Amino acid sequence: MKIAIVCYPTFGGSGVVATELGIALANRGHEVHFITYRQPVRLELLGNRVHFHEVNVPEYPLFKYQPYELALSSKLVDTIKQYNIDVLHVHYAIPHAYAGYMAKKMLAEENIFIPMITTLHGTDITLVGSHPFYKPAVTFSINNSDVVTSVSESLKQQTLEIFDVKKEIAVVPNFIDKKKYHSSFTDCQRSLMAKDDEKIITHISNFRKVKRIPDVVKIFYKIQESISAKLIMVGEGPEKVKAEKLCRSLGIAEKVVFLGNSNEIDRILCFSDLFLLPSETESFGLAALEAMVNKVPVISSNTGGIPEVNKQGITGFLSEIGDIDDMALNALKILKNEETLDTFKTNAYNTALNFDILSVLPLYEDIYQKAYEQRFNKADY
DSSP states (O other), X not given: XXXXXXXXXXXXXXXXXXXXXXXHHHHTTOEEEEEESSOOTTXXXXXXXXXXXXXXXXXXXXXXXXXXXHHHHHHHHXXXXXXTOOEEEEESIIIIIHHHHHXXXXXXXXXXXXXXXXXXXXXXXXXXXXXXXXXXXXXXXXXXXXXXXXXXXXXXXXXXXXXXXXXXXXEOOOOBOGGGGSSOOTTOOGXXXXXXXXXXXXEESOOOGGGOHHHHHHHHHHHHHHSOEEEEEEOOSTTHHXXXXXXXXXXXXXXXXXXXXXXXXXXXXXXXXXXXXXXXXXXXXXXXXXXXXXXXXXXXXXXXTGGGTSOBTTTEEEEOTTOHHXXXXXXXXXXXXXXXXXXXXXXXXXXXXGGBHHHHHXXXXXXXXXXXXXXXXXXGO
């Protein structure tokens, strides 16, 4: 099957999931075409089955904001026609589903009927989509998709509460590929990051407010008061400078390492003992899942889709949003005893295997096949 995938090419969860999905589909014999404004960060290799088509947006002084949706719609039309694409899978409702719908309408004028699957990832619903300026467009885009999926049951319920949705929403969870984690790194080089007696705490995100970055620092501050520890902060974003200032004001700057964005997440997680995710909300918690498959237990907030991934008292602990005292206390429960830590690490890994891509990929393939078979139901156009 020839599948076009539209996503953001950034380090964010939706872009990572879309890229990993496309690569896995190609490995199963499908032809995959990524269509976005830059090659996705996780898309390292192109080949006979994996293609990338860049969306160029010409700049015109007439426009205060350049019309990316228009450029994307046109690129979709051209790519679908040129490569005889069978199905279109867009990740993120705005602007991708909106642009996808316009492409569908343009193609229908030429008697080309392309089914569109829209996957909802989180902030496209809870943040952007719920804004009064965008809500009508998001509602329209969802209801005019052929198939709608969400990455968690929590996000599905939020979508139904916020929008007047007429479409069924199928829950297809995010995933990891366990094959990528079979081999441990022989050059893990833990000693470069911490002393032998120091526990390594890690946080990975886009450093937006929703991630509650100051909470990460404050939780670590309380942890290091009781045990020897280092904090590794991975990512870039608007809250990074504030976090660096907070570390200095608390007197722990020498115990915190800011690495910026990285393509070597697994190498970082291979020497981590604990992962912190105190977010305001998470539609799924992909960062937690990637930590767990690397045998890193998780301390997180009890919000959104996180409890569907991080199991209380098994893979880590859940606390109320902003309860840094409880999060720090739970962290120490895990870290202070080596036997307890080993148990949580094993549980985290075993639970993560439930989200292996080999379990999730057939769900998408079945959705694609059914959508493709129903593509000539012109009443939907």
